[in-house]
Amino acid sequence: MNVVQSALIHNPNSRKNAQDKGQFVRMARQKMGDFCVSALNDSHLPAHLTELKSRGVDLIAISGGDGTVSACLTAIASVYHDCPLPSVAILPSGNTNLIAGDVGFGLHGEAAIDRLLRPEGLKSCIRTPIRLSWPDGERPSVLGMFGGCTGYARAVRIAHSPNVLKFAPHDLAVFFTLFSSMASLLFRRSRHSWMNGDRLSWSAEGTGLPVPGREGRSFLFMTTALEKLSHGIWPFWNEDTSRDGFHFLDVHAFPEALPKACFNLLRGRAPEWLRAHKDYTSATARAMQLETDSDFVLDGEVFPVSAGGRLKLEEGPAFRFVHV
Structure with missing residues (x-):
């Protein structure tokens, strides 16, 4: 034994x-x-x-x-x-x-x-972290479970301020991160810059992808290797967890029906109109190539935008997580 x-x-x-x-x-x-x-x-x-x-x-x-x-x-x-x-x-x-x-x-x-x-x-489950790497070799690759760029990176920078951390400890920080993107739209001075997002082009490898990639600007990009988030939040609609890969959501710049979409996604719902909407893409990918002028955030750590703006996301090694 x-x-x-x-x-x-x-x-x-x-x-x-x-x-x-x-x-x-x-x-x-x-x-x-x-x-x-x-x-x-x-x-x-x-x-x-x-x-x-x-x-x-x-x-x-x-x-x-x-x-x-x-x-x-x-x-x-x-x-x-x-x-x-x-x-x-x-x-x-x-x-x-x-x-x-x-x-x-x-x-x-x-x-x-x-x-x-x-x-x-002990019981156990398998999760495969996302490996974030820089094809230009600017820094070593890292593994993580939840991240994103464009509007997500902007919101995390706000959430990391000392005043916010005092009032949003632990997993409540994710509430602030997501809602701050919406709250900023209430103010005329910040509305255009947030809605305009950041440059983001990506191509993806995987099964069941609605599109193989796109070029343009993104209001919000998030990705995770987890299968559950806190408080019923699930801003993805790829429920087929039997597929290999990580989940991602890309919301285009100046997205239509944004309040209605957020209302559903923050409750873990993705109605058919949202799944079919041209401004919202969610799927499971085994690898993605990104080009962006945004910082990238992985598990709370902010990685400044690289000189060439190129990033790679791919499946890392599978880990067994034990629990009672």
Whole structure:
């Protein structure tokens, strides 16, 4: 019988971990010893994971928000490239925890650590993160679960301001991100610039695509490898989860019927008129090539627009997420 070796990667800078004054990590270290790692900076993750790999770790719990999870998945895929990937457990403690809303562990605090130390019988699900890369080689590729550009990137920049984070912690930030796009349209001075969007051309690979690509401007572009978001929000209408790939939504500049469309999508509905509308495209893709003058946001991290404006989205390695 194979014995599962569990470890914990703890981000002391995440919102919840910073607020508890180290109580959780002290408890975890008492129970897990050297298999509890506190990573102050993402740049330290490869060294920590190389050590955990050498010690036979095949279940890694991550205590942090979406950004921490993204950084850990990227580093895990790199360090474990020559052997099976470890299973992953998400213990949410960040500003935004969209990933945990879909594949979270389901326990917190001491109860979570105790269960991780006896992992037999845990349930699991598979998710394939999106790999974001820059064909021009400007920076290393990264893995993530939820992102976007054009209007989404604008809204995230607003949501990241300190005043907003005080009033929109955790997954409420996604509400602000989505609604801020709509709220901006109420003000005449910002209406035209938001509706005009940003330059975005894309081509996609996948089955069942309504169009293989387009050129023009985009009011809002979002994509995810998750299968569920918080509070019933689901701004995509490709329900066939048996298809390989990630979901995406592209809303053209100056879209018609935008309030009506948002009203439906924020409730997880996509009526036939919306599916057939020329200004709204949603599908599942295995890979996409993008050209844009917009920043790209992945799991809360803002990546400035590249010099050439070219990006690639594709399926990354499949991870097994465990939960109770």
